[in-house]
Amino acid sequence: MSKENLRLDQIIEGVLFVKGDPVKRTDLAKWLGKSMESVNEALEVLRSRLNASGLTLVETESELRLATRPELNDLFRNLVNSEQNESIGQAGSETLAIILYKGPITRSEIDHIRGVNSNYILRQLTMRGLVEKRSNGTKTSYQVTADLLGHLGISTKSELPNYDAVLDRLEAYQANQEE
DSSP states (O other): OOGGGSOHHHHHHHHHHHHOSOEEHHHHHHHHTOOHHHHHHHHHHHHHHHTTSSEEEEEOSSEEEEEEOGGGHHHHHHHHHHHHTSOOHHHHHHHHHHHHHHOSEEHHHHHHHHTSOOHHHHHHHHHTTSEEEEEOSSOEEEEEOHHHHHHHTOSSGGGSTTHHHHHHHHHHHHHHHHO
């Protein structure tokens, strides 16, 4: 199915899913090149469709986001707790190292360095309190938490092993990828 065959409510659902964070209604209309009236009509359709799913549309006066239905909170709490008891694995270690040495850094920059989508692992690292998400209004970035630095026994990132050398290699790698 091509984008042209999708209804506006389906496109909005996709945007909200990919963004993960709240999205301003006005931004949504602007990004999609649609009127606020069209967006609001599509939101009505989406809201109705979501009634039969595990998701819900969370709305404030100006922002929207997708969330899981409150009725499923206990199930998801158990799932999250079991995930937190697992090792972060190689993907988590790679992502954490990138954030340690390059942070604050955006998810797209992390994805570019790793060559894969890092959304899931970023969520895991955030839930574990190892990284935090910061937004300056237009851009969301990730950085390590003070708790992680304390756990590593350092007070600043520059105390990381071979900090300058690793940072130089990461920047050289990124420069090669852009060529």
